[in-house]
Amino acid sequence: MTRTLTVCPYCGVGCTFYLVSDKGRLVGVEPSTTHPVSRGGLCVKGWNAYAFVHHPDRLTTPLIRRDGQLRPASWDEALNLVVERLQAVQAKHGKDAVMFASSAKATNEENYLLMKLARAVFGTNNIDHCARLCHSSTVTGLAETFGSGAMTNSISCFDQTDVILVIGSNTTEQHPLIGSRILNAVRGGTRLIVADNRRIRLARHAELHLRHKNGSDVALLNGIMHVIIAEGLADREFIAGRTENYDALAESVADWTPERTAAATGLTADEIVAAARLYAGAERAMVVFSMGITQHSHGVDNVRCIAALAMLTGNVGRPGTGVNPLRGQNNVQGGCDMGALPDLYSGYQKVADPRLRDKFAHAWGVSSLPAEPGLPLTRAMDAASEGRLHGMFIMGENPMLSDPDQGHARKVLENLELLIVQDIFLTETAAVADIVLPAACFAEKEGTFTNTERRIQRLYKAVEPPGKARADWEIICDIAERAGYNGMRYTSPAEIMAEAASLTPIYGGIAYQRLAAHGLQWPCPDKEHPGTPIMHLDRFTRGLGHFSPVVHRLPAELPDAEFPFVLTTGRTYFHWHTGSMTRRTHLLAREEPHSFIELHPDDAARLGIRHRDMVLVSSRRGEVRTEARVTDMVIAGVLFMPFHFVEGAANALTNNVLDPESSIPEFKVCAVRVEKMP
Template identity: 65%
Template sequence: MKRVLTTCPYCGVGCNLYLVVGDDGRLVGVEPSVGHPVSRGQLCIKGWNAFHFVNHPDRLTHPLIRRGGRLVPASWDEALALVAGRMREIQDKHGPDSVAVFSSAKTTNEENYLAMKLTRAVFKTNNVDHCARLCHASTVAGLAATFGSGAMTNSIACVEQADLFFVIGSNTTEQHPIIGARIIQVCQNGGKLMVADNRKIRLARLADLHLRHRNGTDVALLNAMMHVIISEGLTDEEFIASRTERYEDLERLVAHYPPARAARITGLTPEEIADAARLFASADHAMIIYAMGITQHTHGVDNVRSCANLAMLTGNIGRPGTGVNPLRGQNNVQGACDMGALPDVYSGYQRVTDDAARAKFQRAWGVRGLPRDVGITSTAAIDAAAAGDLKALYVIGENPTLSHPDIRHVRTALQNLEFLAVQDIFQTTTADLADVVLPACSFAEKDGTFTSTERRVQRVRRAVSPIGESRPDWHIICEIASRAGYSGMQYDSPDAVMEEIAALTPSYGGISYSRLDGPGLQWPCPAADHQGTPVLHVGKFARGQGVFRPADYRPPAELPDDDYPFVLTTGRNYFHFHTGTMTRRSRLLHREERFPYVEISPEDARSLGIRDQQWIHVGTRRGEVRVQARVTDTAMKGVLFMPFHYVEAAANLLTINALDPEAEIPEFKVCAARVRSTP
């Protein structure tokens, strides 16, 4: 028996835990890390069950190649040669930008760095992206524009220094449970809690003020709150004067959002909005906490900017216990962004359009001709595949046939490709469409680092041997690079990759494995003697002055009408993670939520004659699925909520492929739907 300290593979909180390895070399349990500053001996149910899927009989154990229409076992040599060969062949015929790579927020920093290096240095295209496109692309764009850095400004430890939480579009106790529970504890001891979310989530039940505004009306709500704060003289004038610019723009715009107007848009009362404004402005230390409810909109970037405006207006930034705190969903979605698995930046958000940055990476990688044009996003890549412009795709640990909007469109697009390679730990519905399937190791079988939502870079450690013939992602990516004729991606181990990352990435400059034996380091950590940065923008914003970028309210792309009278909003539940490939293979987690379901309000259920647990149909203009009705007052009248974990009734069959114009994030949170209770 042995125990190996590692980082949880589920959400972005970054809890550390020990994997317990039995005498037969298989995982038999989990023990939380008591000394870790975030976990402190505590885990959520996913963490307690994080070992379970690793040894599941469904694990992919050898490479597969499509022959005669069927995926059949093949050798690694064959499979790797085919991936490298086909990608090269297609590029020779159709040009470098005819291929794209989807990297993964589930894999390590080292692997994301290598995936973007493979894409850029070997395949000479900037067509690399990952699932941040579906979750926090709006944050990366919105906060970079206002503060100069697109990440959570504060630390998880700041929760205990705050005296007010404004939780907007985050079901924190279910999606970032350890943070949610800490908020509960602070509020038990006098902290104030304001929740803006029309679902009556757990935090809403405990809130001092619960705002049930209509989906997609956040900008109107936030603008009206700022209108009240300004008109009642509750701003932090000194902060505005000394730390920010373009305040006049905000003042001018929010003048058009008196609470009465916002009330008509949001469905709230003017009094609720004014109360929220006063409560927020009354706090010395107010923390804004948000997640997908803010970002997954056609106006996601506007939502993010509006949150940033509210924080700056009241001086709630750059101090412990304050800040604009986007909670990142995946274990390493922060890291995947940091590593440049994005179409416009290298690691550390160095722009591909910047000649100096390009020259630096060319020198370091020993290549010439790094592409200067920004690549396509993963949402645009699906459209390009459907249009026949994208010919080949290498998908690492992503499952777009369940996670992207309008999956009928996604399936058509992927089937339209000349070549699709999928690297994963289980046979996903995306892998079902692949020409080559590469079996990867899970988090428990490899070394590396993840970066949590609070920018904490921490170790992932190998606890058990690879299952079957599976190989670590970093190893597979490097093999493909070699076979594509590039000799600059040969590493003995992930820590050698981290050395290269540190040398090329200013915010990771001081990070090395020898410094990560403890609880990790929070970037920016520019030098070997730098202790990391728990709170950003202290004294000065990353871009110098914070800039107010006010936004006007724009309605969602598709609103209810006579044919589709409901708003459908999608998300996750507590027990499952994303496309369910791991959690639905974890006994307790799957047992808790076995069936696809839709939350519907008691009023709507009554008027449609629908009983709790009845199987009903939910449809949109894209399709229809059969799900169990969950009649609950969590749902507001007129709004349906569906989790997107279930392959047998995929919520993303229903969602709309409408994108934010800047971040190209889909509007998973609003589309028009109808309900049919007949068989």
């Protein structure tokens, strides 16, 4: 019986636990009792995180498509073919005809390497990952207003705050160990505002539950700011000393009276005034948000409003305050930090800056690096259908299920000249690939993940990968070598981190021997630096905090006579994204075995739909069959559907309309029709 400390592979909270193994097989998990985040607890996914690792569906050998069938191949054959075909596509269509999709499930070291492979070896900035689909709006919005796109405070701050505003985050389900802290804080006297029209668990504990219309967050936040200014609740000293452009903000919210806000949001004027007084009246207030804010065609605007609200009340740079975007994946923060982004190197260093290009080129031993920012992941499908992109290398992502407008995504992926997928299971995307590379999962390799509070933590290898599967970092290095590049020879992930740290100022002080059991929080610029639990203490990363006034825009597609319902999509507590791991975990799969759609009892009665009836849901993009769940979780006129299930895939319905600045799709609002299956 052996115990190996590691970091949970699911959400961004970053709980640690021990994997228990016996004769090379995982047999369970045991929580860490000393970890500052999980404090001896775990959520249901964490408790079951061992269970998919030895599943018989694991990929165990490279596969190459021959005569239309994926057939086993040797690593030599597969990797030579990867290089040969990527180079052939580039020779035929240009360097930027290929795209690399990195993974928020992979380690920091692997994200760093894939970004290096794309840029230094294949000469393209076409590198991105699923942060594009979750918090790209946050990164863009907070970079502009604060100078840094990450969670400003630490998870421990939930124990030290007076008021928490949760907007667009189902925290107990999606970040359960943070949601639990919020529940505990409320029992200890912290006051809670939930702004989300689903009756999520936190809403049952909230002093105010604001069930505003989908896509009306800008109106709501502008309305709240209007009241704060009108009632003299703004922190004048903070505004004067720490911020700029306040007058423009004040002017932009001047018209957002409670009455106008009520009309735009579907709330009452009293609710808006109450929320403003509660939040602004607190000595310390935190805002928590997630996909309900970011996944809109105006996601960046939503984030700008949140940043403004926090600055307006002086709720930045102190314990128990801050703007706290909860990152979804275990390492989506790290994927961004490591520069798996089309316009940024690691540490958010711009590829457009010639000085930085020179720095990276010199370190990587190449003569030059591409200067033009690459394609965001969400524009890749359109680029491919327009003939500008011909090959994709996808590491640990499953866009066939996770991208909006599945019909379009399927057509593009199937028609690519070259599709290479590196993953742990034969996902829906891998199933249409030309070459499939079997990867090790979190329990089978070393590396680091960075959690939502910027804590960089080590994972340790507990068991061997199945069959011929190899760690992502080893595969990437092998590809680089075969492509004729000799600058990726590492004996361990620690060496990769040493290189990344030397080029990434916010990770400058990160070294494996310093991470011990509980890691370090960036910014950590040098080897003596203790890490940074709270950012923007005396000054914002950009200097002064910037108020960015925002004009309210409606979602791109609203209900009409033909498609009379708003569909909003998301996840359930028991599954992770496209279900490749959780649908192969017995207890989790049993809990939510199939696709469903939430429907308000009034709507159900009107349409003659009963609980558990099969229904047909259609949008302008497609239609799916699913099971009706009649519940007051949703408000009348709004439907909710999780996107985990290949049968009854929510993303067959969603709208691939993007925020113009962050390129995030509007997963949270599209128009659909629902009818009972005959």
